[in-house]
Amino acid sequence: MLSPLPRAQVGQPHSAVLVLGAAQYAGKPSPAFRRRLDHAYSLFEQGSVSQIVVTGGRRPGDPFTEGEVGVNYLAALGVPAKHLLAETRSRTTIENLRNAMTFLPPETPVTLVTDSAHAPRALALAHALGLKANVNPSPLSKSPDWRYLLREKIAFAAYALVGVKG
Numbered sequence: 001m002l003s004p005l006p007r008a009q010v011g012q013p014h015s016a017v018l019v020l021g022a023a024q025y026a027g028k029p030s031p032a033f034r035r036r037l038d039h040a041y042s043l044f045e046q047g048s049v050s051q052i053v054v055t056g057g058r059r060p061g062d063p064f065t066e067g068e069v070g071v072n073y074l075a076a077l078g079v080p081a082k083h084l085l086a087e088t089r090s091r092t093t094i095e096n097l098r099n100a101m102t103f104l105p106p107e108t109p110v111t112l113v114t115d116s117a118h119a120p121r122a123l124a125l126a127h128a129l130g131l132k133a134n135v136n137p138s139p140l141s142k143s144p145d146w147r148y149l150l151r152e153k154i155a156f157a158a159y160a161l162v163g164v165k166g
Contacts, residue, residue, distance in 0.1 A: 013043045013111045018100045020114040021056020021066035039138035040113045055087040055096035111136050
């Protein structure tokens with residue numbers, strides 16, 4: 001059994017939320033991405049969120065980006081278009097963060113929405129980039145893939161040793 005990942009303290013949502021990308025399949029969010037989007041939707045419904053930036057590019061040959069799939073999903077749930085932005089070029093967490101912030105005024109505090117395994121590393125990267133950020137993670141699946149959990153542990157350790165590169 002893998003030891004637990006470090007936990008990022010859950011923050012109250014800021015008015016701007018960044019949903020970090022996850023896979024999409026043929027224009028539909030993967031189960032992990034859907035959990036992130038549903039969580040962002042629930043934060044929006046609570047009333048304090050006024051802007052949702054959904055991040056993520058596309059794999060070679062794929063006609064859809066994660067950003068546009070996520071925005072379309074949230075729009076179908078009833079989030080008005082004026083509250084939604086799609087960042088569609090990023091392929092990594094650091095690119096998600098850097099590119100998404102170009103959509104918002106400088107120094108905008110943001111709440112990251114990603115799953116609880118990814119949250120500690122995503123928040124550490126956001127802080128290293130100088131972002132005013134907290135995290136409000138979505139849940140993992142009931143039985144998360146041990147390879148994903150291991151990858152996040154290794155990536156977090158690598159970040160802790162090497163810092164932000166690229």
